[in-house]
Amino acid sequence: MRAREVIIAPLITEKSMSGTTRQQYAFEVHRRATKTQIRQAVAEIFKVDVLKVNTVNVAGKKKNFARRGTRTSGMQPDWKKAIVTLKPGQKIELGGLNYFEH
């Protein structure tokens, strides 16, 4: 897996933004990416030193679709979230949401 495949997108939410003060940045990562792969990918893409990687598997939500007459439900895909802690003093510019467009 190449770095760009490991890191799918930066996760930019109110909650993830609050981590940036502690050098913590959140990403949506490949379902089968390991912490080591994530560490290497972040280091490669953002040229930073990664101290720690925490991951969590996020279960997709169940969604109901109600149309007239029929009622169907579906699942949102499961995904993996990674929270990466950088070396103090380093940072990642998350301003550009489309960071993987070069």
Add this chain to the structure above:
Amino acid sequence: MSASTVKHLDPTQVELEISISRDELDAARERAFKQLVRNAKIPGFRPGKAPRKVFEAQYGSEVISERAMDALVPDVYMRAIRENDLEPVDQPQMELLPDEEGQPLRLRATVNVRPEIGLHDYKGIELTGPSAAVADDEVERSLEALRRDSATLVPVDRAVEFGDVATLDYEGRIDGVPFEGGKAENQSTEIAQGRFIPGFTEGIVGIRAGETKEIEVTFPADYSNKDLAAKNAVFSVTVQDVKVPEYPALDDEFAKRFNPEADLAGLRGDLRTRLESAAKSRARRALSTVLVDRLLAKHEFPLPSVMVERESESIYQEAQAYVARAGLKWADYLEQQNRTDDSVRAEYRAEAERRVKTTLLLEAIAKAEKIEATEADLESEITSLSRQYGQPRQAIVEMLRPNLASLIDGIVRSKTLDFLLDQAKIIELPAGTEATKTAPA
């Protein structure tokens, strides 16, 4: 902080160059962002909680800049106007000068302003005008008019005489053919000279109630209806009844009809007061006109052309509306008056110049004399309007709310005129001096 420089393009137009510092601009942008983010929907954030960078990535920083300028520009403009002591008469033309990195942002505003007016000798102007005094015979005349209006009609059984009130049916024919407007029934009319075309009234005199008579008349050559002018007509007139107006005696009893508390002397007093106040306002109007003419002649200053044009256009529109209401086409009206659109416009323009000049001059005097509309002035104006239109005060206040500024201007203007008239040396011309006592008939 913003700074501004003024350049007079001509006496009634200025060009303002306003520079806005980067700090001020940034502060304005931050304020704009705070406003915008409140309603921005950004996934992952509650409304109003997104950081500026995230917001800009989604909506672009131009949105913030635009909003910031919308708020900032009027603000710095107003400040520049105040700092430079300018009085604009219309909305400015704004232009953003090319942006240079690191340099303050510069704005150019071109606006028409009130010219500087050098006031001189507006106090103690000598005026001659009619006296506001009311002569005794005027009071008697209006008393007599009151008496006439309170006449009761008493039917009599005799032929019509001058001064009677008769009820008539009539139909007029020209060459045996009825014409339009020549027919009426049950028309109650006072038999007096000059009411109808010559010969008609005279013809009626002598008819008894219930009788019918043919009256031959000739329409005057200058009769308003051209189809009838100078034609011979025969009116067949039937007198239904004859009444004599009976006038009440001039006594205290009569006075009580108008004011239960008053006797005849009191009624005379009331009439005098009413006539005096009418005469006073008439005199004041006449004097104001003369006064304004004098002031206009004394002062020369350039007029903002926008104001003149606006005024002239509004006079033109009013004239057209007036003609339209009279049921005429504008082109026909011009032809009738033997004028062209251009000549009419030129005339309106001259009038507009006069009005604008008057307004500016009076406002300048008001400013110099610190004449202002007080709360009490406003109150009394509203009270008098409320009485005039017979509407409750609240309704008047609601109606005036959008035009409050012009109401205040009106009050100031009228107070300024009062002030000038007070200051003026007024030489009264005797009016209504012939004191012929008209004996009640």
